[in-house]
Amino acid sequence: MIKSATIEGWNRRRLLDDYLSKLLYGNIAGFKNNRAGHGLSVDDALSLTGAYELKRLDVSEIHSRFLEIMLDPGHTLFLSSGGREAKNDQAIYRYVLKDAVSSIPALDELLSGEVATLLRSHYNVDYRLHSAAVWRTTHVPEDVAKNDPPYSLKWHCDHHTSDTVKLFVLLSDVTEQDGPFHFLDRANSKRIVWKGFRDRHNYAIGEDELEDPKALNRLTGPSGRSLFCNTTLCLHRAGIPDPGRTRDIAQFRFDAART
Numbered sequence: 001m002i003k004s005a006t007i008e009g010w011n012r013r014r015l016l017d018d019y020l021s022k023l024l025y026g027n028i029a030g031f032k033n034n035r036a037g038h039g040l041s042v043d044d045a046l047s048l049t050g051a052y053e054l055k056r057l058d059v060s061e062i063h064s065r066f067l068e069i070m071l072d073p074g075h076t077l078f079l080s081s082g083g084r085e086a087k088n089d090q091a092i093y094r095y096v097l098k099d100a101v102s103s104i105p106a107l108d109e110l111l112s113g114e115v116a117t118l119l120r121s122h123y124n125v126d127y128r129l130h131s132a133a134v135w136r137t138t139h140v141p142e143d144v145a146k147n148d149p150p151y152s153l154k155w156h157c158d159h160h161t162s163d164t165v166k167l168f169v170l171l172s173d174v175t176e177q178d179g180p181f182h183f184l185d186r187a188n189s190k191r192i193v194w195k196g197f198r199d200r201h202n203y204a205i206g207e208d209e210l211e212d213p214k215a216l217n218r219l220t221g222p223s224g225r226s227l228f229c230n231t232t233l234c235l236h237r238a239g240i241p242d243p244g245r246t247r248d249i250a251q252f253r254f255d256a257a258r259t
Contacts, residue, residue: 026190028157028199029232037162037232037256046122046165050186050234051217054114054167056224059250061106063171063223066134066248070095075103081148093150096135100250107132107250115167118228119254122165126257130164134171134250137179139243152238154200155182155210157189158231164255168219169226171248178247179239181219181227188215189235197235210235 020031027034046052069075079094080086097103111129119127137151145153158164174180184192198204210216218239219227229236241247 022193025162026193027162027233028193028197029162030159033160033232034162037164044122046118046228046230048186050189050230051183052118052228054118054226054228056222057110057115057169057226059110059169059171059224062104062110062134062250063248065104065106066097066136066171069097069103070136075099079150081144081150083150091144093138093140093144094135096133100132100134104134107134110169110250111252115226123163123256127254128257130253130255132250132252134248136246136248137238137241138246139179139241145240152200153240155197155203155235155237156200157233157235160232160253161255162230162232164232164253165228165230167226167228167252167254169250169252170219170221170223171250172246173222174220174225174247174249176218176220177242178220178245179241180247181236181249182239183217183219183229183231183234183236184210184215185217186230186233189233192235 017031018028021027021029021034024031025034044052075097077096077098078086078092079096080090080092083094086092101107140150140153144150168181172178192205192209195209196205197210203210219225239247
């Protein structure tokens with residue numbers, strides 16, 4: 001039997017939305033989000049698998065600028081446990097630009113060429129850039145990761161319309177030790193959901209099901225490696241860098257233009 005979400009305090013309508021999403025679509029994005037995104041993309045590789053890798057992009061100027069302003073509180077939010085702004089001597093686990101596009105104008109140039117070509121072929125209608133973000137993640141101690149994580153360390157799907165895709169661009173070289181982005185493709189995500197996965201708060205299945213090396217993908221590689229991923233349909237999570245290691249990344253969120 002498909003199990004609904006376990007968030008305490010969710011109303012019956014939201015729980016029904018969650019149940020129908022799992023039953024009919026094999027994901028945990030919500031029935032309304034699936035209906036809203038239905039028919040707005042074509043049967044290309046990104047639609048069919050939920051993920052598509054681009055050719056390596058030139059991010060040298062972008063990364064240099066990020067490193068230049070990363071410690072400037074005028075540009076950057078310093079986040080501690082729970083994703084809250086770090087105060088006093090609290091540890092910083094994430095450095096997030098307040099306004100990535102304004103802070104790094106070169107980000108705009110990244111969205112032309114192959115990126116624009118793929119997006120035009122992916123959508124049946126006009127698309128829009130919903131948001132852009134640039135951040136650095138650092139090592140998180142085990143107790144903080146377990147009790148008050150500073151970023152999304154649990155397996156989940158985003159609660160966006162199902163036509164939403166995100167472009168992840170590595171700004172630094174990323175290895176297994178740098179806490180890469182983890183994801184399952186669309187087919188394996190659906191298999192896991194139908195097998196009983198509930199939500200990020202209660203998997204309801206063994207973590208070994210999610211971490212099966214035959215299905216698990218990690219976004220590692222040199223700076224400039226880039227991946228489109230439908231994070232509404234694909235289960236995913238962030239990895240934790242080893243002590244002394246960091247990961248720098250840019251993320252762009254796109255969806256169909258709606259009036």
